[in-house]
Structures are given as C-alpha cells and as structure tokens.
Amino acid sequence: MTDAKAPQSIWPDIPEPLMPYSPAVKAADWIFVSGQLASDFKTGIAPEARAANPNLVDELALQSRYVMETLKRTIAAGGADIAKDVVRIWQWFPWDTPTYEQFEKGDCWPGLSITPYLDVRNDYIFEPRPASTAVSIRALPVRKARIEVDMIAIADGGASIGIDAPAGVPMPLAGYSPALRRGDWIFLAGEVPTDWIGDYGEARAMGEPSALAKAARVNPYVWYGSSIEAQTDYTLSKLAAIAEAAGSSLARAVKADVYIGHPSDYAGMDRVWKRWFPNNPPARCVIPYMGLGTMGSRIEIAFTLLADDSKLTIQRIETSDAPEPSSHEPQAVKVGNFLFLSQQMACDSRGALAEGMLRHPEFPWYGLPGKNQMRYMLKNVAAICEAGGTQLENVVRRACFHDEGDHFADSIDEWAAHFPGVKPASTTMKIGGPLVVPGANALLDLIAYVPD
Numbered sequence: 001m002t003d004a005k006a007p008q009s010i011w012p013d014i015p016e017p018l019m020p021y022s023p024a025v026k027a028a029d030w031i032f033v034s035g036q037l038a039s040d041f042k043t044g045i046a047p048e049a050r051a052a053n054p055n056l057v058d059e060l061a062l063q064s065r066y067v068m069e070t071l072k073r074t075i076a077a078g079g080a081d082i083a084k085d086v087v088r089i090w091q092w093f094p095w096d097t098p099t100y101e102q103f104e105k106g107d108c109w110p111g112l113s114i115t116p117y118l119d120v121r122n123d124y125i126f127e128p129r130p131a132s133t134a135v136s137i138r139a140l141p142v143r144k145a146r147i148e149v150d151m152i153a154i155a156d157g158g159a160s161i162g163i164d165a166p167a168g169v170p171m172p173l174a175g176y177s178p179a180l181r182r183g184d185w186i187f188l189a190g191e192v193p194t195d196w197i198g199d200y201g202e203a204r205a206m207g208e209p210s211a212l213a214k215a216a217r218v219n220p221y222v223w224y225g226s227s228i229e230a231q232t233d234y235t236l237s238k239l240a241a242i243a244e245a246a247g248s249s250l251a252r253a254v255k256a257d258v259y260i261g262h263p264s265d266y267a268g269m270d271r272v273w274k275r276w277f278p279n280n281p282p283a284r285c286v287i288p289y290m291g292l293g294t295m296g297s298r299i300e301i302a303f304t305l306l307a308d309d310s311k312l313t314i315q316r317i318e319t320s321d322a323p324e325p326s327s328h329e330p331q332a333v334k335v336g337n338f339l340f341l342s343q344q345m346a347c348d349s350r351g352a353l354a355e356g357m358l359r360h361p362e363f364p365w366y367g368l369p370g371k372n373q374m375r376y377m378l379k380n381v382a383a384i385c386e387a388g389g390t391q392l393e394n395v396v397r398r399a400c401f402h403d404e405g406d407h408f409a410d411s412i413d414e415w416a417a418h419f420p421g422v423k424p425a426s427t428t429m430k431i432g433g434p435l436v437v438p439g440a441n442a443l444l445d446l447i448a449y450v451p452d
Contacts, residue, residue, distance in 0.1 A: 005027060005028045005029070005337070005451075005452075006027065006394075006449070006451060007025050007026070007027040007394060007396050007422045007449050008025065008026045008027070008422065009022035009023075009024075009025060009422050009423065010022060010023055010024035010025065010026055010031070010074060010077050010078045011023060011077070012024075012073045012074045012076070012077035013073060014070050014073055014074060015039065015040045015041045015042070015046070015070075016041060017034070017041055018041050019141070019412060019426065019428070020412065020415070020416035020419070020423050021034050021398070021423050021424060021425060021426035022034065022422060022423045022424065022425055022426075023036075023074050023425070024074050024075070024077070024078055024425055025396045025397070025422060025424060025425045026078045026079075026155070027337070027394075027396050027449040028336070028337040028338070028449065029154055029155050029156040030152060030153070030154055030155075030338070030396075031075060031078040031079075031080055031085075031151075031152065031153040031154070031155060032152055032396050032397040032424075032425040032447065033071060033074055033075060033150055033151040033152070033153065033425060034150060034425040034426050034427060035090075035092065035148040035149065035150040035399075035426065035427030035428065035429075036067045036070045036071050036074070036148065036149055036150065037063075037067065037140060037141075037142050037145045037147070037148050038062070038063035038064075038066040038067050038142075038145060038146075038147070039142045039145065044142060044143055044144065045063065045142065045143075045144050045145065046066055048062075048066060049062050049063045049065075049066040050062070058116045059146060060114070060116040060117055060146045060147065061116035061117070061119065061120055063145070063146045063147055064116065064117040064120040064121065064146075064147055065120050067147060067148075067149050068082075068120060068121060068123070068124045068149075071124075071149060071151060072124060075151070075153050078153070078155060079155040080153040080154070080155035082124055082125060082151075082153070083124065083125060083126045084126060084159070084160065085153040085154055085155060085160070086125060086130040086151050086152070086153045087130050087131065087152055087153065087154055087160060087180055087182050087185070087187050088130055088131050088132075088151065088152040088180075088187050088304075089125075089130045089131070089132050089133070089149065089150075089151050089176075090132075090133050090134075090149065090150050090151070090399075090427070091114070091117070091132070091133070091134040091135075091147065091148075091149050092134075092135065092136075092137050092140065092147065092148040092149070092427070092429055093110075093112060093114060093117075093134065093135070093136045093137070093146070093147055093291075094136070094137055094138060094139050094140050094145065094146065094429075095110045095111075095112050095136040095137075095138075095291055096138075097109075097110050097111060097291070098110060098261070098291055100289075100432070100433050103261045103262040103288075103289055103433065104262050104264075106227060106228075106261060106262065106265075106298055107261070108260075108261040108290065108291055108292040108297055108298055109291070109292070109294075109295045109296070109297075110136040110291030110292075112136060112291075114134060114293075117147060127162065128160055128161065128162020128177045128180060129162070129176045129177050129180075130151070130160075130176065130177065130180055130187070131176065131177055131178075131179065131180045131187035131188055131189040131190075131302065132176035132177075132189045132190065133189065133190035133257065133259070133300065133302050134190070134293060135190075135259050135290040135291055135292060135293070135300065136290070136291030137289070137290065137291070137401075137429045137430065137431055137432070138289065138429075138430045138431055138432030138433075139405065139429070139430040139432065140429055140430075141408075141428055141429075148427065148429065150399070150425070150427045152397075154182050154183070154185075156182075156183060158182060158183055159182075160180050160181065160182045161180070161181040161182075162177035162179070162180055163177060163178060163179035163180070163181065163186075163242070163245055163246040164177075164178065164245075165178045165238075165241075165242060165245070166241050166242065166244070166245040168241065169238050169241045169242060170194065170195045170213075170238075176189050177189060178191075178242045179242050179243070179245065179246035181246055181247065181307060184306055184307055184310035184311075184312050184336070185304065185305070185306065185307070185310075186243065186246045186247070186248045186252075186304075186305040186306070186307055187302075187303075187304055187305075188239055188242055188243060188246075188302055188303040188304075188305065189302060190257070190259070190300045190301065190302040191235050191238050191239050191242070191300065191301055191302070192235060192292055192293065192294050192297040192299070192300045193213055193215075193216035193230075193231040193232075193234045193235045193238075193294075193297055193298075193299065194213055194216075194294040194296075194297060195213040195214075213234055215230070215234045215237075216230050216231045216233075216234035216235070217230065218230050226268050227298060228260075228265040228268035228269055228298050228299065229268045229269075229271060229272050231297065231298050231299050232268070232269045232272040232273070232299055232301075233272050233275075233276075235299060235300075235301050236250070236272065236276050236301065239301060239303060240276075243303070243305055246305075246307075247307050247308055247309065248305040248306065248307050248308050249305075249308065250276065250277070250303070250305075251280075252305045252306045252307070252308065252314070253277075253281075253282035253303050253304070253305050254282055254283065254303075254304045254305060254306060254314060254333050254335050254340055255282055255283045255284070255285075255303065255304040255333065255340040256282045256283070256284040256285070256301060256302070256303050256304075256329075257284075257285055257287075257301070257302045257303075257445070258284060258285065258286040258287070258299065258300070258301050259286075259287055259290035259292065259299065259300040259301075260286060260287070260288050260290065260298060260299050261288065261289070261290065261292070261298045261299075262288060262289075263288045263433075263434065263435065263436045265288075265298055265299065266286060266288070266327070266436050269286070269299060270327045270328055273328050274328050277328065280314075280316060281328050281329050281330065282303070282304075282329070282330075282333060282340075283329060283330060283332055283333040283340040283341060283342045284328075284329035284342050284343065285342060285343040285399075285443070285445040286327075286343060286436065287343075287401050287431065287443060287445075288431065288433065288435065288436060289431040289432055289433045290431075304340070306335060312335050312336045313335070314333060314334075314335055315333065315334040315335070315388075316330040316332075316333055316334075317330060317331055317332040317333065317334055317339065317384060317387050317388040318330065318331055318387065319331065319383050319384060319386070319387035321380075321383035321386075321387070322379075322380035322381075322383040322384050323347065323348050323349040323354075323380060324349040325342060325349075326347070326348075326349055326350055326351030327351065329342040329343075330342060331384045331387075332384050332387075332388055334388045334389065334450060336450075337449055337450050337451070337452070338447060338448070338449065338450060339384075339385060339388040339389075339390055339447065339448040339449075339450050340447055341381065341384060341444075341445075341446040341447070341448065343443055343444070343445060344377045344380065344381060344443065344444040344445075344446065345373075345377065345435060345436075345437045345440040345442070345443050345444075346372075346373035346376045346377055346437070346439075346440050346441075346442075347437040347440060351436075351437060352437070353437055353438065353439035353440060354376055356372060357369060357372055357373050357376065357439060357440075358439055368407075368410040369407050369410075369441060370406075370407025370408065370409070370410035370411035370414070370441060370442070371407075371410040371411065371413065371414040373407070373411070373440065373441055373442060374410075374411045374414040374415055374442065375414050377442075377444055378392060378414075378415070378418050381395070381444070381446060385448050388448070388450060389450050389451075390448050390449060390450040390451065392418060392419075392448075393418075393419060393420075393421060393422070394448045394449040394450070394451070395419070395424045395446050395447070395448045395449075396422075396424055396425065396447055396448060396449050397424060397425050397426075397445075397446065397447040398415075398424045398425065398426045398427070398444060398445070398446055399426075399427045399428075399444070399445040399446075400415075400426065400427070400428045400429075400442055400443070400444055400445075401429060401430075401431050401435075401442065401443040401445075402428070402429070402430050402431065402441060402442050403430075403431065403432070403433060403434055403435055403440070403441050403442070404430065404432065404433075404441075405430040406441070407441045407442070408428075411441070411442055412428075424446075
C-alpha cells in the first residue's frame with residue numbers, strides 16, 4: 001500500500017521548468033513550493049510579465065503578479081489556499097549592490113525598494129500573513145528576472161494564528177507576522193537588528209542615518225566591541241521575546257536560517273550562537289553575501305520552532321559516516337515526519353574543502369568540480385538521512401546557493417541523477433562571491449521527509 005503522506009510531486013497547469021525539479025512537493029500535509037520566477041521557460045520572461053512601456057507600468061509589479069498567480073495555482077493543486085495556508089515565504093531579489101568590497105567593509109545595504117512587490121503580494125495573501133524573509137542576491141537563473149519566491153504551506157484543514165511583536169520589541173513595517181503558529185509549529189520571520197526607526201527624521205543622527213537599534217551598535221571611538229556580535233546578540237534577544245509571546249522559546253528551535261554579509265562575519269556570529277545555545281543548538285544554514293533590508297544590518301535570522309505544548313520531540317541526529325560540523329550546529333534535527341539538515345558544503349570536519357574537490361592546478365582542463373562537490377555532499381546527506389530514519393530520495397525541499405554559478409550545469413546534472421522519482425522542490429540562486437568554505441562552489445539547505 002502506498003503511504004498517502006509520502007512525498008508527492010505537484011504538477012499544476014503552469015509552465016514546465018527547465019531544471020529537474022517539481023513545482024511543488026507535498027508530504028505529511030506540508031507543501032514545499034519551488035522558487036517561482038516570471039518565466040514561460042521558452043522565451044525568458046513571460047510576455048505578460050514584460051512592460052511594453054516601463055514608464056507606465058512597474059516591471060517588478062508585473063513580474064510579481066505573474067509569480068503570485070503561479071504560486072496560487074501551484075498551492076491550490078496541492079489542496080491548500082495561498083490566502084491562508086502559507087506559513088513561510090522567502091523572497092529573493094537580484095541586485096548589483098552591495099558589491100564584494102562593500103560586503104567586506106560590513107555594508108549589506110542594497111538600496112532597492114520592494115514596495116511594488118509588497119503591494120501585489122497583499123492582493124494574494126491575507127491576515128495573518130506568513131513569516132517572511134526578503135533578501136537581495138546577485139543573480140537568478142532567468143535573465144532579467146526581478147524576483148523569485150518560494151513558500152511552505154500546510155494543508156491540514158486548520159488555521160494559522162499570527163502573533164504580533166510583544167511589548168518592547170519593534171513591529172516590522174512590511175506587514176508580515178513576526179511569528180505564525182500552525183498546529184505544533186511556530187515560524188519566526190527573519191529578524192534584523194533594527195528598531196525600525198533608527199535616526200530617520202531625528203534632529204541629531206548618530207553618524208550616518210541608520211535603522212540599527214542602539215543596543216546593536218558598538219562605540220566607534222574606542223577599540224572595544226564587535227559589530228557582528230552585538231547585532232547577533234540583539235537580534236536573538238528580539239527573537240527570544242517573540243518566541244515566548246508565541247508560546248515557545250529558542251530552546252525549542254528546530255531550524256535556523258542565518259543570512260550574513262561577508263563570510264568573515266561567520267566566526268563572530270558563531271561565538272554569540274554558542275552563548276545562546278550552549279547545548280542542543282538547532283539545525284542551521286548560514287548564507288553569506290545577502291543584501292539586507294535595513295541600512296547598517298549585517299545579519300538576519302529566522303527560526304522554525306516547536307510550541308511548548310507540542311507532544312512532538314526534538315532529536316539531534318549524528319553519524320560518523322558524514323563529517324562532523326566544524327561550527328556550532330548538529331548535522332540535522334528530526335521532528336515528527338521531517339528532518340531539517342544543517343548547511344551542506346563540500347568540506348571536511350575542519351571546515352576546509354575536502355580533497356579532490358577542485359581541478360588540479362597543473363591540469364586545468366580536466367575534472368568537473370560541480371559534479372564532484374555535489375556527489376560528495378549528497379553522499380553525506382544520504383548518511384545523515386539514514387541516521388535520521390529516512391533516505392536521500394525523501395528530500396522534499398532544496399535551496400542551492402552558488403558562488404559564481406560557473407559549475408551549475410554539471411552540479412545540477414549530478415543532483416538530478418540521485419532523484420529518479422519525486423524530484424525535490426528547488427530554489428537556485430547566485431550569491432556572487434566565495435562561500436564560507438573557500439573553494440566550495442555550492443551550499444545546500446535541505447529538508448527531508450521521514451516516513452512513519
């Protein structure tokens with residue numbers, strides 16, 4: 001007998017993607033939706049998403065409406081409603097800034113406006129709005145694409161409960177829920193170290209105008225203090241208060257998505273992480289070169305939590321058949337029917353690139369680093385999945401962050417070869433710089449289904 005809750009591909013009446021992925025995958029009432037772009041996958045940007053006269057119609061608004069219509073049909077094909085069943089949403093905006101040099105100086109401000117997108121999104125998703133993350137990246141896989149959106153929805157027949165920011169925690173400006181509860185699960189939106197006011201409009205500004213909360217700043221006139229550590233600490237304090245207001249705590253964190261500017265910010269972030277999570281940290285993915293939505297911010301953090309009254313248990317997964325993480329996260333966390341994996345790169349337990357992952361410098365025409373690195377990562381993922389009671393073929397969601405994208409073709413070919421059946425929902429983008437592990441050309445963020 002076929003398990004009715006086993007992963008199932010969802011193929012709605014939308015343009016068929018060029019890449020080997022399912023538009024969405026449904027498992028255990030969760031719907032994982034691939035990143036959607038305003039493309040017909042034949043000519044590039046779909047004709048109806050192009051502006052005949054860009055002075056009369058906003059191009060981002062046109063593409064956003066096309067994307068939201070595609071998402072609406074996809075989620076409906078999975079038995080859910082985009083207006084009320086989406087619990088987590090990611091929005092990726094390609095932009096030319098910050099440059100590599102700006103990131104190196106701690107500047108993560110892209111200087112773009114996403115208001116046209118937000119106006120369109122509000123026509124499709126009603127209150128309570130899902131937990132949200134919006135960042136800029138370097139490029140998307142379709143030329144002239146202005147936005148990519150992926151989602152998680154839950155088709156359990158229930159209702160979501162939105163939780164406002166508690167007293168003392170600034171409320172975000174973009175109209176999303178700081179926390180959203182659906183059954184056993186609580187989803188915290190991406191938080192940045194801002195008070196959402198900063199120096200804007202003040203008669204006296206602290207240096208350059210900034211939205212950074214004072215608690216997240218360091219004194220520029222002394223030798224002491226670490227900006228990334230102050231920002232990480234303040235952001236986690238905001239998230240802890242929101243989690244408590246939602247009926248949970250960071251001790252119940254299952255998965256963390258962390259977005260930073262320059263890879264060198266990783267070490268300072270991890271030092272603070274160890275103080276907040278001395279034992280049993282959540283699964284974690286840390287992605288660099290992310291353009292953030294408030295000037296001065298160098299980090300954004302989002303969490304998936306279990307509610308305090310949930311009967312589900314949190315299990316950290318460890319196996320000696322895959323490299324031990326070189327920083328403060330487990331290999332994976334298992335809760336109910338899902339396995340949340342920590343970041344995967346082609347590295348060893350020291351955090352250094354594994355042997356054989358690059359072309360030999362004396363033989364530059366030989367070898368396929370994208371294929372080799374993807375094969376290495378998936379071997380480790382398979383071992384972690386097995387330790388967590390599932391298998392590689394049950395991966396349901398994949399987000400892949402490429403450095404410059406030069407090795408995308410052989411990388412995706414290797415990926416597809418491991419999924420002859422249901423192909424995971426997928427989102428792919430270029431971050432435009434070296435990953436935290438020098439020489440790694442891709443980072444994977446994965447969720448797998450665990451059968452009963």
